[in-house]
Amino acid sequence: MVELTIDGIRTIAPEGTTVLEAAMEMGIIIPTLCYHPGLSTYGACRVCLVEVVAGKRSSLEASCTLPVEQGQVILTNSEKVRKARKLVLELLIASCPNSKKLQDMAANMGINRVRFKIKDRGCILCGLCVRYCKEQMKSGGLGFVSRGTSRSVATAFEMTPEECRNCGGCEWICPVCEQTCGAGNLIDGLCGGCQNIAPVETCLVCTGCSQSVNHQGHKVY
Amino acid sequence: MKSDREKVVTILNKYARNRDSLISILQDVQSEYHYLPEDTLRVVARQLDVPLIQVYGVATFFKAFSLKPRGEHMVTVCQGTACHVRRAPAVLDEVKRQLGIEPGETADDMRFTLETVNCLGACALGPIVVVDGTYYGQMAPGKVKKILKQLKKGQ
Amino acid sequence: MRKLRSAVELKQLRDGIVSGRDPNKLCISICGGTGCRAYRSENVASAFSKEIKRQGLTNKVYLKVTGCHGFCERGPLMVLYPQKIFYQRITLGDVPEIIAETVMKGNIIDRLLYVDPITEDKARFEDEVPFYRGQQRLVFGNNGIIDPTNIEDYFAVGGYSALPRVLFKMQPEGVIEEVRKSGLRGRGGGGFPAARKWQSCRNAPSSNGIRYVICNADEGDPGAYMDRSLLEGNPHSVIEGMIIGAYAIGSHDGYVYVRHEYPLAVTNLSIALGQAKKYGLLGENILGSGFDFDIKISRGGGAFICGESTALMASLEGKIGEPRPKHIHTAISGLNGKPSNLNNVETWANVPLIINRGAGWYSKIGTEGSKGTKIFSLVGKINNTGLVEVPMGITLRKIVYDIGGGIPKGRRFKAVQTGGPSGGCIPESLLDLPVDFDRLTEAGSMMGSGGMIVMDEDTCMVDVARYFIKFLTEESCGKCTPCRLGLDRMLDILTDITEGKGKEDDIGLLEELGSLIKEASLCALGGTAPNPVLSTLRYFRDEYETHIKEKKCPAGVCKALITFTIDGVKCTGCGVCARECPQTAISGEKKKLHKIAQEKCIKCGLCRDNCKFEAVIVS
Numbered sequence: 004m005v006e007l008t009i010d011g012i013r014t015i016a017p018e019g020t021t022v023l024e025a026a027m028e029m030g031i032i033i034p035t036l037c038y039h040p041g042l043s044t045y046g047a048c049r050v051c052l053v054e055v056v057a058g059k060r061s062s063l064e065a066s067c068t069l070p071v072e073q074g075q076v077i078l079t080n081s082e083k084v085r086k087a088r089k090l091v092l093e094l095l096i097a098s099c100p101n102s103k104k105l106q107d108m109a110a111n112m113g114i115n116r117v118r119f120k121i122k123d124r125g126c127i128l129c130g131l132c133v134r135y136c137k138e139q140m141k142s143g144g145l146g147f148v149s150r151g152t153s154r155s156v157a158t159a160f161e162m163t164p165e166e167c168r169n170c171g172g173c174e175w176i177c178p179v180c181e182q183t184c185g186a187g188n189l190i191d192g193l194c195g196g197c198q199n200i201a202p203v204e205t206c207l208v209c210t211g212c213s214q215s216v217n218h219q220g221h222k223v224y
Numbered sequence: 225m226k227s228d229r230e231k232v233v234t235i236l237n238k239y240a241r242n243r244d245s246l247i248s249i250l251q252d253v254q255s256e257y258h259y260l261p262e263d264t265l266r267v268v269a270r271q272l273d274v275p276l277i278q279v280y281g282v283a284t285f286f287k288a289f290s291l292k293p294r295g296e297h298m299v300t301v302c303q304g305t306a307c308h309v310r311r312a313p314a315v316l317d318e319v320k321r322q323l324g325i326e327p328g329e330t331a332d333d334m335r336f337t338l339e340t341v342n343c344l345g346a347c348a349l350g351p352i353v354v355v356d357g358t359y360y361g362q363m364a365p366g367k368v369k370k371i372l373k374q375l376k377k378g379q
Numbered sequence: 380m381r382k383l384r385s386a387v388e389l390k391q392l393r394d395g396i397v398s399g400r401d402p403n404k405l406c407i408s409i410c411g412g413t414g415c416r417a418y419r420s421e422n423v424a425s426a427f428s429k430e431i432k433r434q435g436l437t438n439k440v441y442l443k444v445t446g447c448h449g450f451c452e453r454g455p456l457m458v459l460y461p462q463k464i465f466y467q468r469i470t471l472g473d474v475p476e477i478i479a480e481t482v483m484k485g486n487i488i489d490r491l492l493y494v495d496p497i498t499e500d501k502a503r504f505e506d507e508v509p510f511y512r513g514q515q516r517l518v519f520g521n522n523g524i525i526d527p528t529n530i531e532d533y534f535a536v537g538g539y540s541a542l543p544r545v546l547f548k549m550q551p552e553g554v555i556e557e558v559r560k561s562g563l564r565g566r567g568g569g570g571f572p573a574a575r576k577w578q579s580c581r582n583a584p585s586s587n588g589i590r591y592v593i594c595n596a597d598e599g600d601p602g603a604y605m606d607r608s609l610l611e612g613n614p615h616s617v618i619e620g621m622i623i624g625a626y627a628i629g630s631h632d633g634y635v636y637v638r639h640e641y642p643l644a645v646t647n648l649s650i651a652l653g654q655a656k657k658y659g660l661l662g663e664n665i666l667g668s669g670f671d672f673d674i675k676i677s678r679g680g681g682a683f684i685c686g687e688s689t690a691l692m693a694s695l696e697g698k699i700g701e702p703r704p705k706h707i708h709t710a711i712s713g714l715n716g717k718p719s720n721l722n723n724v725e726t727w728a729n730v731p732l733i734i735n736r737g738a739g740w741y742s743k744i745g746t747e748g749s750k751g752t753k754i755f756s757l758v759g760k761i762n763n764t765g766l767v768e769v770p771m772g773i774t775l776r777k778i779v780y781d782i783g784g785g786i787p788k789g790r791r792f793k794a795v796q797t798g799g800p801s802g803g804c805i806p807e808s809l810l811d812l813p814v815d816f817d818r819l820t821e822a823g824s825m826m827g828s829g830g831m832i833v834m835d836e837d838t839c840m841v842d843v844a845r846y847f848i849k850f851l852t853e854e855s856c857g858k859c860t861p862c863r864l865g866l867d868r869m870l871d872i873l874t875d876i877t878e879g880k881g882k883e884d885d886i887g888l889l890e891e892l893g894s895l896i897k898e899a900s901l902c903a904l905g906g907t908a909p910n911p912v913l914s915t916l917r918y919f920r921d922e923y924e925t926h927i928k929e930k931k932c933p934a935g936v937c938k939a940l941i942t943f944t945i946d947g948v949k950c951t952g953c954g955v956c957a958r959e960c961p962q963t964a965i966s967g968e969k970k971k972l973h974k975i976a977q978e979k980c981i982k983c984g985l986c987r988d989n990c991k992f993e994a995v996i997v998s
Contacts, residue, residue, distance in 0.1 A: 286680025
């Protein structure tokens with residue numbers, strides 16, 4: 004077992020678990036996109052960033068792939084984390100605005116502007132579909148193609164793979180396909196419509212991690 | 225282009241059908257055909273018992289591989305930093321103008337393929353244009369125009 | 380060639396080779412590195428070979444085609460031993476005269492000598508050439524006297540002396556201790572203490588005892604070609620270093636991962652590996668010591684990211700070059716999940732030197748934090764383009780001016796870019812900075828692998844920043860959000876600025892994006908990607924502001940912001956420019972002032988290139 008401190012609260016976790024898992028165990032919510040409990044971790048979206056404090060220095064790490072370590076000091080919602088997370092969301096929305104999940108997250112974070120031109124790719128490259136097809140369905144028909152700005156999720160030669168079992172899992176697990184943003188009239192890429200309808204995530208234990216806790220005690224990122 | 229399945233299997237056997245050697249296998253296949261034909265990738269995937277998308281992913285990730293047939297002549301313009309400060313972009317623009325294609329493309333008549341590369345390591349000669357393995361150093365838009373004109377005529 | 384079974388046999392072989400060579404016999408050493416080959420130096424070498432035969436001089440003079448000598452600006456070049464007469468820019472036509480005059484009669488041909496452009500001094504011998512005089516060529520020096528395809532040359536200069544000492548007189552821990560005392564830091568860019576890595580790798584548990592020793596020859600920084608020249612010219616120095624490292628770490632399996640774009644390096648390395656194996660210096664029971672070690676070559680597929688350790692190892696496993704977070708270091712779990720020690724080509728090449736001359740001697744060279752020498756590729760707007768090896772701590776000014784010969788055409792120095800796409804620009808005000816890992820990092824750049832791109836007043840720093848970001852958007856693996864999307868947006872902003880569409884908030888947004896990408900990316904490519912932008916903003920902010928506020932490019936580079944006009948005084952009306960213009964934008968009567976129609980002009984520069992009277996002005 005390993006002892007660590009998350010948001011000022013000491014906790015223990017078995018060696019080999021991730022900081023995200025340890026935080027979840029405590030009831031602390033860290034937003035995620037490319038993480039799914041049934042699939043291997045990927046660490047690509049960078050939404051689950053936490054601040055790892057080591058003396059006077061600190062660094063940002065993706066909590067879903069960060070192994071717990073003895074004596075670690077973690078902050079899940081510090082100023083630095085919030086700033087980084089907001090910009091990550093802003094970048095994601097600018098390249099994929101039609102996702103209710105992303106819009107809700109943005110609203111929760113208080114993002115009220117997207118400073119980048121909308122270049123809608125319809126995909127955030129979280130890789131959930133790829134991992135689902137490979138790990139859950141044992142098919143492996145989807146994968147990443149090309150690299151850099153041109154990287155995309157595709158099938159070989161853009162044809163239905165032999166391995167495809169028509170399970171629909173890739174669409175079901177996709178944060179973009181799952182619920183497209185129904186507002187239809189995004190203003191500068193932002194919707195803000197569902198913010199009042201969708202439930203805001205509530206932590207089971209309040210660690211007082213941030214001053215931006217609204218009147219209902221809900222965490223505001 | 226129908227490829228010889230036997231040729232691909234020979235290459236696979238050379239690497240003992242080792243999945244770790246996928247990149248080397250594809251490099252040898254490309255040496256054979258000057259690009260990676262679709263059916264060679266299917267053979268490789270089947271023989272190595274990996275999903276086709278895995279082979280396809282590797283083939284599209286690495287710039288050394290081409291999934292499209294290449295032209296008769298290969299024109300490569302170096303875009304390394306040293307060449308860049310010596311005005312390589314102007315040289316590239318002239319080459320694009322002369323051949324009528326963008327980097328990575330092959331002309332419709334299949335005579336020319338244009339590629340860019342990030343540093344060949346011959347920086348003293350920059351800017352450099354390589355035509356079919358021959359290095360042309362200290363290029364400028366005017367000089368490369370002359371070379372390409374001769375090439376188009378048939379040397 | 381037969382397998383050497385002991386240190387004694389090796390010594391006897393070496394003594395035999397050395398005594399069989401007459402040190403006073405003439406030897407023509409022709410540079411056969413990729414750079415000089417681009418100047419068709421192999422044709423010169425063939426011509427020499429034919430002429431030597433023709434003149435019946437085969438017994439009187441050796442001819443050796445070596446690896447890169449370093450002074451690439453002056454290729455094709457040759458050195459005549461033992462006097463070390465240095466001839467530069469030699470052509471096929473010079474060959475008969477060189478043989479007749481210098482080889483046969485000992486006369487020096489003046490016109491082939493290097494002449495200092497400022498002092499006009501002629502250098503007759505290699506050591507008199509200012510380019511070489513300022514260097515300390517401990518690692519690179521042998522490139523000029525070894526035929527890389529002949530292991531006997533390596534034996535003759537004392538190669539493979541360190542290996543038997545290590546195998547028979549030292550314990551693995553002792554070897555690590557010696558490297559630790561030397562202070563050797565990685566030469567690939569990270570500057571991590573080599574011994575510490577070796578120790579972690581040695582200590583890391585391995586279920587089946589397998590450990591890997593890998594050489595990173597992916598040298599992706601554009602403008603850097605030191606590793607290529609070392610592999611082409613002296614592959615055995617790297618091999619010997621790897622065998623010593625493997626012994627120290629307890630590894631029996633080695634790989635050299637070579638960049639796809641280096642065919643000659645792969646060829647020469649293959650030949651060297653084959654010869655080393657034949658002599659029993661690789662494979663089972665090396666020199667009868669009981670130690671087994673072998674090296675395989677793996678070629679890259681054209682991906683800059685594969686220079687990153689975890690991406691390189693993924694590529695060795697047949698996968699795409701996608702890095703993984705380094706919470707667990709590759710020294711503990713690397714290739715195939717086994718402890719793996721990855722070092723750069725130049726790092727490995729330093730190892731035999733340290734063993735032969737001792738850590739004490741080595742640690743006296745360089746600075747407190749950076750020991751030894753470093754090979755740099757000095758390229759760009761510099762007179763003496765080439766590879767230079769200097770002790771750490773030398774100033775940038777000395778490299779650029781004393782060794783590099785300053786800026787061509789009398790232009791003014793503006794900056795030197797170090798560290799490739801992960802590094803930054805050092806301005807004129809910091810030219811007296813000593814070249815040292817920590818000092819360069821403090822200044823906002825980094826040592827990197829050794830690329831040094833010199834820039835002058837005609838270089839636009841915003842354009843340079845854009846160039847690097849564009850490079851990185853194409854080379855990024857694309858996995859994580861900050862790098863993939865963030866760099867793309869930085870590129871959009873920089874492109875807008877160079878096209879005169881810059882906005883007031885742009886600099887702030889660049890800094891904000893830069894900060895995110897640096898801190899939140901998954902790997903070191905993203906972690907260092909914003910450096911060129913942040914460093915040019917630090918030292919050349921005014922240039923960005925001029926582009927944004929005044930829509931002007933002071934260096935005259937950004938096409939949308941410059942105008943080509945013809946000088947009324949200098950123009951002779953020869954009409955060459957009008958003929959060359961691809962857009963027929965220039966008009967004028969014979970012998971009268973010509974004019975460029977601005978609406979048609981695409982700023983290609985062909986008119987300026989072809990004008991013999993320097994009448995085309997860029998403003």
